[in-house]
Amino acid sequence: MTVTNYIKLEFPSFSSNESFARAAAAGFAAQLDPTLDELGDIKTSVSEAVTNCIVHAYPDSIGTISMRLRILDGEKLEIVIRDKGRGIADLQQAMLPMYTTGGEERSGMGFTIMESFMDKLKVKSTPGKGTTVTMLRTIRQRRGFR
Amino acid sequence: MKIASEYSDGRLTVFLAGELDHHSAKTAVDGIADSIDRYLPRDLVLDLTQLGFMDSSGIAVIVRSYKKMRSAGGRMYIENPQTQPLKVLDASGIDRMIPIAAKREVTT
Numbered sequence: 001m002t003v004t005n006y007i008k009l010e011f012p013s014f015s016s017n018e019s020f021a022r023a024a025a026a027g028f029a030a031q032l033d034p035t036l037d038e039l040g041d042i043k044t045s046v047s048e049a050v051t052n053c054i055v056h057a058y059p060d061s062i063g064t065i066s067m068r069l070r071i072l073d074g075e076k077l078e079i080v081i082r083d084k085g086r087g088i089a090d091l092q093q094a095m096l097p098m099y100t101t102g103g104e105e106r107s108g109m110g111f112t113i114m115e116s117f118m119d120k121l122k123v124k125s126t127p128g129k130g131t132t133v134t135m136l137r138t139i140r141q142r143r144g145f146r
Numbered sequence: 147m148k149i150a151s152e153y154s155d156g157r158l159t160v161f162l163a164g165e166l167d168h169h170s171a172k173t174a175v176d177g178i179a180d181s182i183d184r185y186l187p188r189d190l191v192l193d194l195t196q197l198g199f200m201d202s203s204g205i206a207v208i209v210r211s212y213k214k215m216r217s218a219g220g221r222m223y224i225e226n227p228q229t230q231p232l233k234v235l236d237a238s239g240i241d242r243m244i245p246i247a248a249k250r251e252v253t254t
């Protein structure tokens with residue numbers, strides 16, 4: 001595996017940074033020449049992971065969210081989103097469709113969407129220490145005009 | 147997130163424009179609820195023509211609006227979602243509760 005390019009960002013868990021994180025990820029991914037649909041999938045998945053940090057990891061405080069994006073082997077986008085918040089005790093349960101601890105403001109679909117929009121989703125979490133979400137999406141190069 | 151509404155003959159159409167995420171969800175929920183309370187419509191149509199982005203926070207907004215309409219005996223429809231919002235709607239399976247329609251082309 002070769003890392004061809006990367007960015008690292010850190011920002012406070014203000015909800016106004018959700019759109020910033022999406023735009024930053026889309027801007028970085030643009031060098032892989034993704035389709036509009038692929039860009040949509042990337043923005044959606046980043047939005048889900050960052051929103052989880054804001055809503056669940058730091059429910060009553062402002063904490064730091066870090067986002068690292070890498071291009072691997074010139075064709076894979078790796079997205080790592082990390083918080084140092086509350087953590088998740090039962091990951092298997094948390095990742096079930098419709099499971100939420102967030103009440104009526106949430107639908108419990110975040111992990112399900114990340115899983116289906118990306119090629120790979122890996123979640124690591126330690127209660128009291130934080131959560132790291134790693135996602136991978138291959139952007140295949142197309143030939144000719146599109 | 148911009149929100150506008152239109153009412154005639156028992157049908158309330160709410161237009162959502164921009165990006166619907168956790169940051170803008172409260173504006174959307176409150177805006178839709180206020181319009182429902184004002185017009186007490188039989189049908190609520192959520193027009194997504196101008197909505198460029200939506201994530202799972204939008205699903206919760208739609209489900210809450212649906213519950214509000216249903217508890218008043220009304221119906222709800224989603225109209226004309228763009229590709230990205232439609233993909234999120236599809237992933238959530240919400241079309242089992244709320245019909246999603248592409249807008250009919252106006253032929254002249």
Ligand SMILES: Nc1ncnc2c1ncn2[C@@H]1O[C@H](COP(=O)(O)OP(=O)(O)OP(=O)(O)O)[C@@H](O)[C@H]1O
Pocket residue numbers: 048052053056057058083085086087088094095099100101102105106107108109110111112131202203206
């Ligand atoms: N970064 C995180 N820190 C702590 N808990 C988390 C984090 N991410 C997710 N969780 C837990 O996992 C559950 C499921 O997350 P998921 O994103 O699938 O649904 P949700 O956030 O509850 O709802 P939605 O994403 O549809 O708005 C959350 O309700 C929360 O309990």
Ligand SMILES: [Mg+2]
Pocket residue numbers: 048051052109110111202
């Ligand atoms: Mg979520």
